[in-house]
Amino acid sequence: MTVATAFLRLGSALPLSLLLVVGLACLAPVLADEKKGVNGYLNLGGVMVPDYEGSSDYRPAPLAVGKLGYDEFYLDLRGPELRANIMPAGLLPLGLELGPSLAYRFGRSDVENDRVDAMHDIDGTVAAGGFVKLYADTVLQARDQIGVEIEALSGVGSNGDGTTVSFGPFYSFWPWDQLRLGIRISATYASGKYNETHFGIDAADAARSGFTTYDADGGMKDVGLSINATYRLTEHWGIAALAGITRLVGDAADSPIVEDAGDATQGFVGAGLVYNF
Known part of the structure; x- marks a missing residue:
């Protein structure tokens, strides 16, 4: 498998909502406590992911994420997505970051399951x-958050595949000087x-795959839980690891x-190797 193919596998396996909320974000460690001047990190590693959203087959894929900031403003690359914080600090009693997001949602093709693979790409x-x-620092102990x-992300253009809205709480803390948990x-x-795009089955796909036809309506698609750890090796270098589980619900889970x-x-x-600057 080439590196390009592996990245395609990663994109088709995990929807952007999952990548952002419980995936790539967890591999973005905070090795520096202060965000002053030019700052950022680069994280290179690997991840085991489902073959496609809803698959029982898994495969490895490379992973690369990074961030480039100046003070509190930043560009954040999380795999196939780019985010930018445009909110100045100090305007609210709590921390607030917001800005635009632009992402590429990979499609589904050449998957391991023969019946799913028989469906249209x-x-x-x-x-x-x-x-x-929205966040607060030093709530229960020093340096926690x-x-x-x-x-919210919506597909654009003639191939737009609809809208997802991801949300949820998070907590991170430092039990030791070198170790951050979240x-x-x-x-x-x-x-x-x-x-309907990712879980629906029309008559043509039913004939190709042997599945029954299925109309998927909108609603809650999944819930998830993840944990992550970052260990500081030196001032600039560290290692990061994450694990998580997501449960499809509603019409997504009921799809054949x-x-x-x-x-x-x-x-x-x-897991990944981190360089912080």
Whole structure:
């Protein structure tokens, strides 16, 4: 498998909502306590992910995330998504970050399950939207952070595949000087167009795959829980790891693609080497 193919596998396996809320965000460590001047990090590693959203098959894929900031403003690259914080600090008693998001949603093709693979391919599409993150520092102990984040993304253009809204609380703390731990709970709402694109089965696909036809309506699509850890090796270098589980619910979980050929419980695990500057 080439690196490019592996990245495509990663994109088709995890929807952007999952990547953002309980995936790539967890591999973004805070090795520096102050955000002054030019700052950022680069994280390179690998992750085990489902073959597609709702699959019971897993495969490894490379992972690269990074961030470039100046004071509190930043550009944040999380795999196939780019976010920008445009909110100045100090305007509210609590911390607030918000800004635009631009992402590429990979499609679904050449998957391991023969019945799902017999269905028509899902084309990739660009999605645009925005995020808001509200947080407070040093709540229960020094250097901890608690907050909530919400992000909405909608597919654009003729291949647009609908809208997802991801939200949930998070908490991170430092039990030791070198070790940061975090936990994140997530939920994702998906529009009818998104669910129909990724979980629906029309008559042609039913004939190809042997599944029954299925119309997927919008609603809550998944809930998830993840934990992450970052260990500081030196001032600039560290290692990060994460593990999580996501449960498809509603019409997504009831799709024959998931119920008959896959698994509504989706796990992932990953690790990376971090350089902080």
